[in-house]
Amino acid sequence: GRRDPRPRTVWLGHPEKRDQRYPRNVINNQKYNFFTFLPGVLFNQFKYFFNLYFLLLACSQFVVEMRLGALYTYWVPLGFVLAVTVIREAAEEIRCYMRDKEVNSQIYSKLTARGRLCGSSTAGACCLVNQRVPADMIFLRTSEKNGSCFLRTDQLDGETDWKLRLPVTCTQRLPTASDLLQIRSYVYAEEPNIDIHNFVGTFTREDSDPSVNESLSIENTLWASTVIASGTVVGVVLYTGRELRSVMNTSNPRSKFLFCALIFTTLCPLTWKRNFCPLDTKG
Incomplete structure (x- = not known):
């Protein structure tokens, strides 16, 4: 059954440490089924x-x-x-x-310790190249030299302009994307909610001396249904399925x-x- 939304801690490269189960990362905008x-x-x-x-x-x-x-x-x-x-x-x-069906059948590259594997993104680190973001994520790393990327958000907030997003500072400094899974780090995120313009969370790296604690805001997010405009982007999945910002903001038409x-x-x-x-x- 459904549970009340709660804050969560997401560990990079350690899915077994998840403190709660994720909803299935599928979108269903239908009002009825065959019987109803x-x-x-x-x-x-x-x-x-x-x-x-x-x-x-x-x-x-x-x-x-x-x-x-x-x-x-x-x-x-x-x-x-x-x-x-x-x-x-x-x-x-x-x-x-x-x-x-078209959205739910799209394939994305999931970053693993052995490299990139193709599969649906339900949890973990996902690699995107000029693609629609499949889940609500935290922006960890980009291939762009300026260390940022732009998102097209028209299908999320109805605005046709581009939004600037910034990766987490300490993960952007890593030599390669695969190093993301070699460090001991996690993201603490607020409970799912409908606010697409704000976000509260922290990124923590425990294996550095001293440990790194970096505050996260809306500038570090990649919401589902937005589109990556340039470069290769790696993010860690926070919310899926019915907990997506875009889904929680959708109401059935009268x-x-x-x-x-x-x-x-x-x-x-x-x-x-x-x-x-x-x-x-x-x-």
């Missing part, structure tokens, strides 16, 4: 008062004493709008499924109000005609 699709669509439409009102009004026409006209004048518009709604929701679900205008304009003239009684001109 039709009930879910109907519930999201009829939970609104006016939609439920017109459904009850259409059902009431099966009672002869309450009938105001032919049944098809009620059920044809209702069935048409329901069909449009179901088709629209199905198309959106298929589009989300295909997009999620179902659209489709029934009222169409059914109201269909039923009202009929009701008015049935209840209108012209004056008796003969007195």
